[in-house]
Amino acid sequence: MKSFRKELRFEVPNRRAFINITSEIEEYVRKSGIQEGFVLVNAMHITASVFINDDETGLHHDFDTWLEKLAPHEPVSQYRHNVGEDNADAHLKRQIMGREVVVAITGGKLDFGPWEQIFYGEFDGRRRKRVLVKIIGE
Amino acid sequence: MKSFRKELRFEVPNRRAFINITSEIEEYVRKSGIQEGFVLVNAMHITASVFINDDETGLHHDFDTWLEKLAPHEPVSQYRHNVGEDNADAHLKRQIMGREVVVAITGGKLDFGPWEQIFYGEFDGRRRKRVLVKIIGE
Amino acid sequence: MKSFRKELRFEVPNRRAFINITSEIEEYVRKSGIQEGFVLVNAMHITASVFINDDETGLHHDFDTWLEKLAPHEPVSQYRHNVGEDNADAHLKRQIMGREVVVAITGGKLDFGPWEQIFYGEFDGRRRKRVLVKIIGE
Numbered sequence: 001m002k003s004f005r006k007e008l009r010f011e012v013p014n015r016r017a018f019i020n021i022t023s024e025i026e027e028y029v030r031k032s033g034i035q036e037g038f039v040l041v042n043a044m045h046i047t048a049s050v051f052i053n054d055d056e057t058g059l060h061h062d063f064d065t066w067l068e069k070l071a072p073h074e075p076v077s078q079y080r081h082n083v084g085e086d087n088a089d090a091h092l093k094r095q096i097m098g099r100e101v102v103v104a105i106t107g108g109k110l111d112f113g114p115w116e117q118i119f120y121g122e123f124d125g126r127r128r129k130r131v132l133v134k135i136i137g138e
Numbered sequence: 139m140k141s142f143r144k145e146l147r148f149e150v151p152n153r154r155a156f157i158n159i160t161s162e163i164e165e166y167v168r169k170s171g172i173q174e175g176f177v178l179v180n181a182m183h184i185t186a187s188v189f190i191n192d193d194e195t196g197l198h199h200d201f202d203t204w205l206e207k208l209a210p211h212e213p214v215s216q217y218r219h220n221v222g223e224d225n226a227d228a229h230l231k232r233q234i235m236g237r238e239v240v241v242a243i244t245g246g247k248l249d250f251g252p253w254e255q256i257f258y259g260e261f262d263g264r265r266r267k268r269v270l271v272k273i274i275g276e
Numbered sequence: 277m278k279s280f281r282k283e284l285r286f287e288v289p290n291r292r293a294f295i296n297i298t299s300e301i302e303e304y305v306r307k308s309g310i311q312e313g314f315v316l317v318n319a320m321h322i323t324a325s326v327f328i329n330d331d332e333t334g335l336h337h338d339f340d341t342w343l344e345k346l347a348p349h350e351p352v353s354q355y356r357h358n359v360g361e362d363n364a365d366a367h368l369k370r371q372i373m374g375r376e377v378v379v380a381i382t383g384g385k386l387d388f389g390p391w392e393q394i395f396y397g398e399f400d401g402r403r404r405k406r407v408l409v410k411i412i413g414e
Binding site: 001003005038040042043044045046070071079080081082083088091092094095096098099100102130132134136 | 277312313314327328329330332333334335337338339342346372373374377378379380382387388389390391392412413414
Binding site: 001057097115138 | 139141143176178180181182183184208209217218219220221226229230232233234236237238240268270272274
């Protein structure tokens with residue numbers, strides 16, 4: 001069994017953003033030399049997500065509006081976590097969108113359906129964050 | 139390390155459905171000959187889910203009603219994604235229910251608790267869709 | 277490839293609770309002797325979750341309040357699943373919080389960001405429940 005590890009780094013200038021990281025993950029799969037296995041991609045921070053969905057600007061706007069409806073940022077005082085913090089909503093939003101994805105590697109490539117793309121979802125930006133990419137296989 | 143890959147195919151006649159795929163996954167685990175490892179089961183489409191929950195008709199009705207409340211289909215014009223499309227809600231519903239499950243294989247079998255069953259969740263049916271089953275282990 | 281399997285057991289006295297299980301998982305990773313691989317931690321019951329977030333009491337209160345708003349327990353008659361049962365809401369809450377996490381093992385340790393902690397989320401307690409820990413790697 002072989003393994004490969006890499007970190008992606010982010011410093012998003014806004015509070016929230018969705019960033020397509022598919023090409024980076026494809027590159028790491030190639031570099032790993034692993035032909036058959038799994039790649040785990042996870043946010044290393046608890047106010048961010050890694051998820052798979054469509055690379056479509058309108059949908060990303062819909063996600064943002066929807067998450068804000070399900071777990072509103074304001075008023076920050078509605079959350080007990082917000083004592084010297086204002087990011088409780090980011091912890092909730094991340095639960096809806098998920099921490100991680102596991103993707104199959106087949107023939108040395110991401111084994112994806114036609115529209116699958118991997119995104120980093122930031123819900124509490126304006127600071128340094130990381131995503132872990134870990135590949136195991138042969 | 140051994141690996142095994144298979145696709146499940148669906149063409150659901152309605153917009154939404156929950157389909158129990160546990161017996162198919164059990165069969166693939168048996169066919170793979172893998173005794174200890176992980177099986178990844180994921181929707182290959184971004185308006186569908188794979189999840190583990192109870193095989194109970196009343197609960198599936200509750201899931202459907204609940205998802206429709208959290209991410210309503212109508213009015214389709216409320217979503218920016220719905221330009222020449224009407225499936226934005228399906229992209230949101232899939233985030234709640236998840237893209238994938240990873241299940242342990244122990245002694246050549248799915249290592250499950252008493253009521254765990256694997257479901258395909260369709261939120262934008264009436265077209266061909268696929269689920270990927272990838273097994274790694276020994 | 278090596279593998280390791282262990283179960284955690286719970287009998288939570290209340291309906292709902294969040295329990296930090298990180299140190300148990302760390303111990304099992306150490307015992308497994310696996311240096312590079314993945315650990316899968318999943319609820320074996322369909323009214324419970326395993327998730328990664330912050331170990332902060334205020335946030336756990338916020339999670340509880342938020343889940344109760346998104347999938348209220350009362351009135352129990354609003355759910356078709358609740359025929360001789362009262363736990364339909366627990367099946368829904370578990371979908372938001374997730375069934376499982378997959379965590380990378382690097383250098384014999386959980387490959388975690390600064391605040392990541394693993395929790396068992398109970399939504400229908402007062403009975404015996406289990407969590408599965410399965411590790412594969414080398």
